[in-house]
Amino acid sequence: MAGKTYDIAVLKGDGIGPEVVDETLKVLEALGTPDFNFTDSPCGAGCYLEQGNPLPKESVEACRRADAVLLGAMGLPHVRWPDGTEMRPQIDLRIELDLYAGVRPIYLYAAEHSPLKGLGAGDIDFVILRENVEGLFASMNGGIELRGEVAVDSMVITRSGTERVVRYAFELARRRGRDPMKVTCVDKANVFKSMAFFRRVFDEVGEAYPEIERDYAYVDALSMYLVQRPATYDVMVSENMYGDIISDLAAGLVGGLGMAPSGDIGEDSAVFQPSHGTAPDIAGQELANPLATILSAGLMLRWLGDRHDDPAATQGADRIEAAVRGVIAEAGVGTPDLGGKMSTGELGDEIVQAL
Ligand code: ATP
Numbered sequence: 001m002a003g004k005t006y007d008i009a010v011l012k013g014d015g016i017g018p019e020v021v022d023e024t025l026k027v028l029e030a031l032g033t034p035d036f037n038f039t040d041s042p043c044g045a046g047c048y049l050e051q052g053n054p055l056p057k058e059s060v061e062a063c064r065r066a067d068a069v070l071l072g073a074m075g076l077p078h079v080r081w082p083d084g085t086e087m088r089p090q091i092d093l094r095i096e097l098d099l100y101a102g103v104r105p106i107y108l109y110a111a112e113h114s115p116l117k118g119l120g121a122g123d124i125d126f127v128i129l130r131e132n133v134e135g136l137f138a139s140m141n142g143g144i145e146l147r148g149e150v151a152v153d154s155m156v157i158t159r160s161g162t163e164r165v166v167r168y169a170f171e172l173a174r175r176r177g178r179d180p181m182k183v184t185c186v187d188k189a190n191v192f193k194s195m196a197f198f199r200r201v202f203d204e205v206g207e208a209y210p211e212i213e214r215d216y217a218y219v220d221a222l223s224m225y226l227v228q229r230p231a232t233y234d235v236m237v238s239e240n241m242y243g244d245i246i247s248d249l250a251a252g253l254v255g256g257l258g259m260a261p262s263g264d265i266g267e268d269s270a271v272f273q274p275s276h277g278t279a280p281d282i283a284g285q286e287l288a289n290p291l292a293t294i295l296s297a298g299l300m301l302r303w304l305g306d307r308h309d310d311p312a313a314t315q316g317a318d319r320i321e322a323a324v325r326g327v328i329a330e331a332g333v334g335t336p337d338l339g340g341k342m343s344t345g346e347l348g349d350e351i352v353q354a355l
Pocket residue numbers: 016020074075257258275276277278279280281282287288289290292337
């Protein structure tokens with residue numbers, strides 16, 4: 001019986017986006033199965049310069065129609081809206097498609113990638129669940145500034161928005177099946193009403209998962225604990241802005257943004273992309289680490305495998321992760337951010353070889 005074919009909308013974007021996506025497409029094709037139809041759609045700062053819109057409606061519709069979306073990175077510092085803000089079409093897309101769950105796995109593939117001492121491969125292994133469509137980002141483009149004297153952005157926490165992301169976190173912990181299973185609520189419940197409410201909803205949802213330990217950390221304290229004892233975390237869940245910040249801190253523990261994949265997941269659509277931005281400082285020089293994007297494609301396959309009950313997709317995810325693990329287990333292998341000397345294309349080729 002022929003295997004499944006997935007329609008993948010590809011949004012390469014700006015800066016290093018196209019470079020890391022091209023390596024990822026090579027890797028997906030090298031898998032052999034499942035099959036993919038890749039369709040490129042214009043987006044990003046370059047698209048704004050050409051068409052006057054960084055996220056054309058047709059590109060959003062292509063994402064909606066596709067089985068999944070693979071995205072590079074978007075935005076360039078010198079391309080801005082008339083009010084001076086940078087364009088963030090990748091955030092607009094999360095809101096358009098209601099991709100409420102930002103899933104960011106943090107895994108240490110090789111001891112020398114971490115600035116922390118005494119940790120080996122696999123010793124850091126947790127997932128950050130970032131609420132993706134409300135929180136402090138709900139104010140994006142909607143904050144107010146009065147007479148050059150006062151500016152206000154608001155933290156928006158809804159019961160339904162919190163319930164669904166917290167439920168996702170507990171379900172994920174159950175799937176990971178660690179011993180013990182634990183979900184950490186990251187908030188600032190000692191100061192803000194919105195955060196005390198977030199924690200209350202966390203507890204209410206957590207009641208349905210008595211086998212999973214409920215843990216709590218204020219976001220400031222968590223920033224310290226992540227450095228002191230990252231091995232003690234399993235799944236954590238937070239509002240949008242806190243999740244944004246702790247994701248970058250956590251990436252720094254395992255080799256930087258080039259090692260941090262992500263999935264933005266909703267009920268009907270999902271977008272997979274590296275946690276990093278367009279890194280204009282290294283674009284076009286073959287210096288970008290493609291692994292965050294390649295691992296994001298692994299997350300995409302795992303999600304497709306679950307959704308379509310397709311073992312070929314799930315095996316594809318396992319194979320990509322094993323290939324990455326195999327290639328960079330050797331000291332000094334990788335792009336310059338990992339202490340290696342490989343170019344973007346050479347590292348992509350190594351992963352293809354390993355498959
Ligand atoms: P954004 O706000 O869009 O997330 P940013 O400007 O905060 O973007 P990035 O574009 O993610 O940040 O890059 C920050 C720095 O991290 C870059 O200057 C680059 O040196 C490094 N970096 C990011 N991604 C990679 C990568 N894939 N490989 C190597 N270095 C990277």
